[in-house]
Amino acid sequence: MGMFGGLNAEAYDRSYTDRALLARIFKYFSTYRKRMILVSIATVAMAIFGALNPLLVSDGVESLVNAQTDLYLLGLIAVVLLIGVLNWVANWARRRLTATITGDAVLALRRDAFDASVKHDLSFYDEFQAGKIVSRITSDTQEFAQMVTLVTDLISQVLTVMILLPILFTIEWRLTLLALAMTPVAYFTASGFRSLARRATRQGFRAMGEVNAAVQEAVTGIQIAKNFRQEDALYQHFVGINKLSYQVNLRRGFVLANVFPTLNALTGVATAILVYFGGLSAAGGDISIGAWYLFVASVDRFWFPIINIAAFWSQFQAGLSAAERVFALIDAEPVVHQVDNRPAPALRGEIKFDRVNFRYTEQEDVLNDFSLHICAGENVALVGHTGAGKSSVAKLIARFYEFQSGAITLDGHDIRSFDLNSYRKQLGIVSQTPFLFAGTVADNIRYARPELSDDEIETIARRIGNGEWLDTLPNGLQSDVGARGSRLSMGQRQLVALTRVLAQRPAVFILDEATASIDPFTESQIKDALDLILADSTSILIAHRLSTVRSADRIIVMRAGGIIEEGNHDALIAQRGHYAELYNAYFRHQSLEFVDTNPRLKFALEAKATSG
Secondary structure: OHHHOOOOOOOOOOOOOHHHHHHHHHHOOHHHHHHHHHHHHHHHHHHHHHHHHHHHHHHHHHHHHOOOOHHHHHHHHHHHHHHHHHHHHHHHHHHHHHHHHHHHHHHHHHHHHHHHHHHOOHHHHHHOOHHHHHHHHHHHHHHHHHHHHHHHHHHHHHHHHHHHHHHHHHHOHHHHHHHHHHHHHHHHHHHHOHHHHHHHHHHHHHHHHHHHHHHHHHHHOHHHHHHOOOHHHHHHHHHHHHHHHHHHHHHHHHHHHOHHHHHHHHHHHHHHHHHHHHHHHHHOOOOOHHHHHHHHHHHHHHHHHHHHHHHHHHHHHHHHHHHHHHHHHHHOOOOOOOOOOEOOOOOOOOEEEEEEEEEEEOOEEEEEEEEEEEOOOOEEEEEOOOOOOHHHHHHHHOOOOOOOEEEEEEOOEEHHHEOHHHHHOOEEEEOOOOOOOOOEHHHHHHOOOOOOOHHHHHHHHOOOHHHHHHHOOOOHHHOEOOHHHOOOOHHHHHHHHHHHHHHHOOOEEEEEOOOOOOOHHHHHHHHHHHHHHHOOOEEEEEOOOHHHHHHOOEEEEEEOOEEEEEEOHHHHHHHOOHHHHHHHHHHHHHHHHHHHOOHHHHHHHHHHHHHO
16 A cells, blocks of 8 residues: 555545535535426325335235225226336436436536636645546546435435335334334444445545546556556556555445345344234234235335435445545635736736745745846846756746745736736746647647637748748648647647747746757747747746847846846856856757757858868
8 A cells, every 4th residue: 555655635635524515515406496396296206106005905905805896906906007107207207307406416516626626726736646636526526426316315215204104003003113113223233334434435535546546647658658668567556556446445345235234134123023913913803914914015115215214324425425525626725825806907027026935845945035127028038957946936927836925026016916817818838848738730829819710820820930830740730739749749849839829929928948959940930939929028938048048138047046147148158157157068068069950050160160
């Protein structure tokens, strides 16, 4: 179990009382009152038809004893048949309505869970595995649906008992009291399974979450596994988790499976006692043979709902555990807190960091008393070694994470005062490994502005290098990008992501450049795209290319969460400080590589050296 991290609760999990859970679950059904009333009517009809059947059969037995006419018996059979048909219709209506209500409730619960998930901060996904979150939205909500069916069945059982009790008292009140005296034994026996069922089902859901997480990780990481020939290790890891899930769910099944056999054994003993004493009463002439049969048939129908009612809470724990896990996901506290929710105005892009302190965890300080002023329309490049805090600056501007102290303003407004949706619409962000959704290139560009037509998208795309990059795609804008953009090269993915930002026309542009090698043609196309975006926005570039660094209005050199140098390329080189070291260690080597991969430039430099 330790190998797989165990089946411990997530940090955001919480315990709810049964009353709190039921009150919250009821809210998902309160909008379907009319349909629920119809379900209740159908349930009452079924209970009445179920109770009438033994009455009619009992009457038939009495008629045989009293030698009634065949016509009477045929009429009785016809009535029994009619009741059977009506019972089937009522049951069909109840099941159909229940399925509709359940489907709608699960749809609403799943929608709320997904909505909460996409609104959680990035720090939430840093800490918790995506596969386990998916499990709560899919598997756990489905278990919730099973619970709803149980509730409707419970209502039916309670109504059946309420109808049968007066009948039993009418037939033989002493035997009925004896039957009632035995019901608490069944109830307390079933209650003993309750806490066991809650724990077992909770562990079962966690085990399923582990399985889903393993599958999700395996599918997304399959390329890396194949690169390092680790398919067998991946398989063995899954087998281990799957076996753990099997063992946990086997225990869960064992607990739940023992409820009904135990209760059936108890009710079997109770029925035998009642049959014995009832038989003595019939033999002694206290009650008629037909009445005795009616009591035996009715008490059997009485025990079935009693068993279901007694076992309900043990079975119900699965649904409550599922609901508890889904509600915990919905109720998880956000880390990023907005102090206001006003729509962001049209932004110019003046950004100020004022003595900002930020850390991802208590042990991981990232920015220390950090201050920075970026003018509207300015193009700033952030450089520094890994861990210097460059990406954190960009993530804080985007409100992906919460800073602990200080202030960040945009055009003089506290960025914590904006409605995040309207605010982020004015931010254009391209990560180091751009994510593309399954679909076409056009679909991914349109993601920024869904209202754009294909012609408008093509016009925007062809602004970049006269659209030469589109000609390298098999079907131009209609080329399928594959899962996560796998059918495109890294350079092509960046071009799609940059075109998406170009279509968005953001006030602030944030780019974390890719570190992968890109061919000279794609490099030039990317530069064209960047020039178009930079001309109309304030830009923060986490630079990995010399061309980006040299073209920046200002270079910010970071180390250990602070700014140690700033200025343009020539001024910083002249200082012979940290930037000069970075340039000689990385950027200068990169520039020589660029020359080697550009024959024309290499020829020109060699010619110049020869002529000199």
